[in-house]
Amino acid sequence: MKIPQFVTVSVLAGVLLLPASVRAQSATDQKLLQKIEELEQKLKVLERKQELKDEETTAKAKTTPSIVLGEKGFGFTSADEAFALRLRGVLQLDSRTFFRDHGIAGNDGFLVRRARPIIEGTVYRDFDFQFVPDFGGPTAQIFDAFLNYRAFPELQLKVGKFKSPVGLEQLTVDVETLFNERALPTALTPNRDLGVQLHGEAFSGRVSYAGGVFNGSGDARNSTNLDTDDTKEFAGRIFFQPFKPEADSFLRGLGFGLGGSYGSEHNNTSLPATTGGTLGGYATDGQQQFFAYNPTTGVVNANGEHWRLSPQGYYYYGPFGLFGEYVISNQRLSRTGAAPLSSVRLENTGWEITGSYLLTGETAAYKGGVNPTHPFSLSEGGWGAWQLVARYAELNVDEAAFPVFANPATSASGAQAWSFGLNWYLNRNITLKTSFSHTTFDFVSGGGTGTRAATTAPGIVARQSENVVFTRVQLAF
């Protein structure tokens, strides 16, 4: 309760305006004076009580946890911000429709591409954690599970399962990719792996780095949460954004760097895929496998050194964005089980270039997604953000893989894909995407004569090109 100021002023004025002689004159006057003094005391007491109440409220606010509920998810934060728990989520509902696929059954359809609750938080101010299971595939699995210690922005330590720091598009947050699927060369970079990583950024963000030791995973594979050999893989990346702190520079959105890995692997889980069917392998935009280490007889294993190198870069300016990368994956393999026994070093390469333009004028960036200036609302007249996207990508398999390590009848030696699409960001949380992708294939001489598996999807491509229309409804918070 706040005592109105005019009451206080009136009473005090009353006291002061009474001449001293009058105050002392008679007993009546004395009583009046006493009454006024009592009233003054009461006012002071009420004011002090209010003051103490305000102090208590302020003190309580300093220790009361805050609850956050907004576009970035739901969270609780302790009053001193040393502890936090956030709940976020991703849901991607896709459709793929293939055209001119010569009547192959079972590859058109709707699918839950990703369904991931994200639990993350902070303990003791400097320790972050994240836990991300995925329920979008045929089996539930843990995608990310890590602890990160932020000693300084320049020096942080991450332990657990997370993305290995090599490929540019691989490291793009899953909900911020421009197309439903990442481009062909991403298949040559390691995905999530278990390990320990030092990372950080320095010079006001001009330089960022990450380097660590991991179990080692094959191309286009997630780690299976355990390691079946003693050898390990070192992976690292350094990235420069020399104009990042310069807000007005037209080069502020320029970034370039180099990622790479070096290790030794000794089993068939360290390869993209050794059979056809649903294993990842090297797959098209439509997620149909076009290459696997699938000789007609024998088993192919990783058998030693494996290194990757990926020069990469991007440029963003206003609504315009462009990024690209080149990837080399060089690996020693052996084939066992049937003659001829062989060992070989193969070098597969890929590259992509992707452009985007926000028709509604928002600012494009590699990180942070698109924030519509006028979120979609029929009542308020907003239409969200609209973005055109286009991409060209290639992946080329070392032809020395054929025919001893891969069956030329059912594995292509290369793929080229161009794609374009339109993305509609209704708001920060809901995105609709549609795109078209056309992929053509190369085969070694005499190859490509096999047929697609008619009863399994995705199948193995044959000689004809792939034409597919994608749609996506995405909820991310």
Added chain:
Amino acid sequence: MKSIAAIFFVFALALSSAGAKDLKLLNVSYDPTRELYQEFNTAFAKHWQAKTGDKVTVQQSHGGSGKQARSVIDGLEADVVTLALAYDVDAIAEKGRLLPKDWQARLPHNSAPYTSTIVFLVRKGNPKGIKDWNDLIKPGVGIIPANPKTSGAARWTYLAAWGYALKQNNGDEAKAKEFVAKFYKNVPVFDTGARGATTTFIQRGIGDVLVNWENEAYAALREAGPDKFEIITPSVSILAEPTVALVDRVTKRKGTADVAKGYLDYLYSDEGQDIAGKNFYRPRSEKALAKYAGQFVKLSLFTIDEVFGGWAKANKTHFADGGIFDQIQRK
């Protein structure tokens, strides 16, 4: 694998070598000790640097003694606590398990390096004619103590009033309860700590008499001037023994056990005792007590053990939820 070991070794080395000689302590204390520990911390930092070469920075946290104890139990990383009541340190030992239950035996004088008592501060000329405790319960007298639920000084005040009433009524508990009930009926506003009560009385001009620590009353008099206030020493009061303790689990984790122990030991040194006297706390050492004897009026003091059987019993009877203080507040 050698490479992995090397990375961790370098990382660990970098962390361990940072700031080894720059020590920080947190002293969580009660409300009116700000000035005492500001002066003492400076003296101790000089002493410790001369002794060990290490630089010490002592941070202070002040508030109602009970509230401060709860903060430490809830995670405030105090290296040392210097609280108004042994009971509050007991709570840290029992509920927080941050130090052993026999903590009080680890330092001289039951870990109370200085003492104080409860006196009255009245407005100049003593317009309400207050001379002793029985003047405080007269109708129309506004008393400003702190809240016994949150303040150490307030608990000492309550017990001092109770002890006086017992003495006046030949140990009659019912009459003592009646006396204390009248006492708190005259309280227009409760502050959570001793310093807040001083603010209410002096700066806000509320009430006729501040009932507070002796050291706080003298410090307030020095601050506001003897032309505005005067101290009234009652015929009898309680011997208040604020206690200090090392918080073992925190200092062990932070690696500050040696300097924290040195800090508390230094309170008993000649310089520590002199600083206590200078800030109107009654020193334990004969030398300092003699030096500052002139500033303390002699009065009859009783201890909590003599009248109440110790803190645990006093707390259970008077201050626990549903205790006598709650009973008289509900009336």
